[in-house]
Amino acid sequence: MRVPARIGGLLALAVVLAGCRTSVPEAGGRVAVIASFYPLAEFAQRVGGDRVRVTMLVPSGVEPHDYEPTPREIAALTRARVVIYNGAGFEPWLERLLPEVAGRAVIVNATQGLPLVEMDPHVWLDPLLARQQVERIAQGLIRADPAGRRGYETHAKDVSRQLRELHARFSTVLAGCQRKEILTSHAAFGYLARRYGLTQIAISGLTPEAEPAPARLKELVETARRHQVKVIYVETLLSPRFAEVVAREVGAKVRTLNPIEGLTSEERREGKNYFTVMNGNLTQLAEGLDCR
Numbered sequence: 001m002r003v004p005a006r007i008g009g010l011l012a013l014a015v016v017l018a019g020c021r022t023s024v025p026e027a028g029g030r031v032a033v034i035a036s037f038y039p040l041a042e043f044a045q046r047v048g049g050d051r052v053r054v055t056m057l058v059p060s061g062v063e064p065h066d067y068e069p070t071p072r073e074i075a076a077l078t079r080a081r082v083v084i085y086n087g088a089g090f091e092p093w094l095e096r097l098l099p100e101v102a103g104r105a106v107i108v109n110a111t112q113g114l115p116l117v118e119m120d121p122h123v124w125l126d127p128l129l130a131r132q133q134v135e136r137i138a139q140g141l142i143r144a145d146p147a148g149r150r151g152y153e154t155h156a157k158d159v160s161r162q163l164r165e166l167h168a169r170f171s172t173v174l175a176g177c178q179r180k181e182i183l184t185s186h187a188a189f190g191y192l193a194r195r196y197g198l199t200q201i202a203i204s205g206l207t208p209e210a211e212p213a214p215a216r217l218k219e220l221v222e223t224a225r226r227h228q229v230k231v232i233y234v235e236t237l238l239s240p241r242f243a244e245v246v247a248r249e250v251g252a253k254v255r256t257l258n259p260i261e262g263l264t265s266e267e268r269r270e271g272k273n274y275f276t277v278m279n280g281n282l283t284q285l286a287e288g289l290d291c292r
Contacts, residue, residue: 030050030051030052030053031048031051031052031053031081031082031141031144031145031148032052032053032055032076032079032080032081032082033048033052033053033054033055033080033081033082033083033084033141034054034055034057034076034077034080034082034083034084034105035054035055035056035057035084035085036056036057036058036064036084036085036086036090036091036094037056037057037058037064037067037086037090037091037261037262038056038058038060038260038261038262038263038274039124039130039260039261039274040084040085040086040110040124040133040137041054041055041056041084042273042274043130043133043134043137043159043274044082044084044137044141046134046155046158046159047134047137047138047141047152047155047156047159048141048148048152048155049151049155051141051145051148051151051152052082052141055076055080057069057073057077057094058262059262060262060263060264060265060267060268061262061263061264061265062262063261063262064090064091064261064262065090065261066093067091067093068093069093069094069097074097077094077097077101078100078101078104079104080101080104080105081105081106081144081145082105082106082107082108082140082141082144083098083101083105083106083107083108084108084110084137084140085098085107085108085109085110086109086110086111086121086123086124086133087109087110087111087112087121088111088116088120088121088123089119089121090121090122105144106140106141106143106144107140108136108137108139108140109136110123110133110136110137111123111133112136114129114132114133115129117190117191117194120187120188120190120191122188122189122190122191122192122259122261123191124260124274125188125189125191125192125259125260125278126191126192126194126195127163127164127166127167127170127195127278128163128164128167128195129191129195130163130274131159131160131163131164134156134159134160134163135156135160137156138152138153138155138156162275166275166278166279167195169279169282170192170195170196170278170282171196173282173285173286173291174196174197174198174282174285174286174289174291176291176292177285177286177289177290177291177292178289178290178291178292179227179228179229179288179289179290180197180198180199180289181198181199181200181201181227181229182198182199182200182201182233182257182285182288182289183201183202183203183220183223183224183229183231183232183233183243183246183252184200184201184202184203184232184233184234184235184257185202185203185204185232185233185234185235185240185242185243186202186203186204186235186259187200187202187204188202188235188259188261189257189259192281198289201220201223201224203216203217203220203232203242203243203246204242211242212242217242217245217246220246221246221249221250224246224249224250224252225250229250229252229288230252230253230288230290231252231253231254231255231284231287231288232246232247232252232253232254232255233254233255233256233257233284233288234254234255234256234257235256235257235258235259236256236258236264236267240254253288255284255287255288256284257281257284257285258277258280258281260274260277260278263277
């Protein structure tokens with residue numbers, strides 16, 4: 001795989017920073033784990049427990065699609081024992097580096113073999129697919145640290161149980177909804193929609209920065225009126241500008257639906273995590289879809 005010049009230059013610098021070591025110095029004997037972004041970092045920490053030290057490449061509150069890692073972050077990548085990434089095209093900036101670190105670390109593609117929605121990488125928003133991502137993470141940790149197998153398997157089972165319970169709550173609440181269409185600022189909720197029988201209507205496509213054409217906005221206003229949409233969902237890390245335009249035209253409320261691509265520093269200080277945010281998403285969906 002050909003690495004672009006800028007990334008290649010950063011990688012060369014990172015190798016110099018890394019020196020000749022093939023693993024990060026591990027405080028207290030913990031396994032050094034690199035996770036590309038927030039949900040995978042949380043899953044890795046929950047599964048790994050005290051045996052791992054998890055570093056998240058994309059900082060809190062930063063949109064991860066087009067992130068560019070710093071030389072220091074790439075240096076950490078070259079020294080990790082486990083590297084976890086989502087795949088499905090979500091982190092092209094990281095996938096370009098993986099061939100260079102493949103011999104140094106166990107690499108976990110958390111979506112490998114999963115039934116993907118075309119051009120949509122947001123797999124973790126389906127709790128049952130998130131369970132399979134957790135299983136892949138546990139398997140990667142066991143390969144890197146066989147002595148920790150019992151703990152990893154026990155923790156993975158606990159996280160899997162919590163995800164099953166989360167799925168049960170979503171299934172129960174969303175089964176009683178009067179509406180099935182969710183109008184979102186960006187097409188990030190295909191997996192959630194597929195799992196629970198919803199229809200996602202996105203203002204912008206899978207590239208969150210894309211601006212919709214005037215004709216597209218007009219079409220969305222007509223669609224929202226036809227379906228009597230009362231809530232339009234925006235994301236925490238993206239501008240709500242276009243969603244607010246549509247909302248004003250149809251008299252809808254604007255609410256937040258979090259794709260959990262990255263929590264802000266404030267959210268993390270408040271103790272929020274994958275499960276609390278997903279439950280918050282369910283509350284917002286229940287309001288917008290008239291669930292009883």
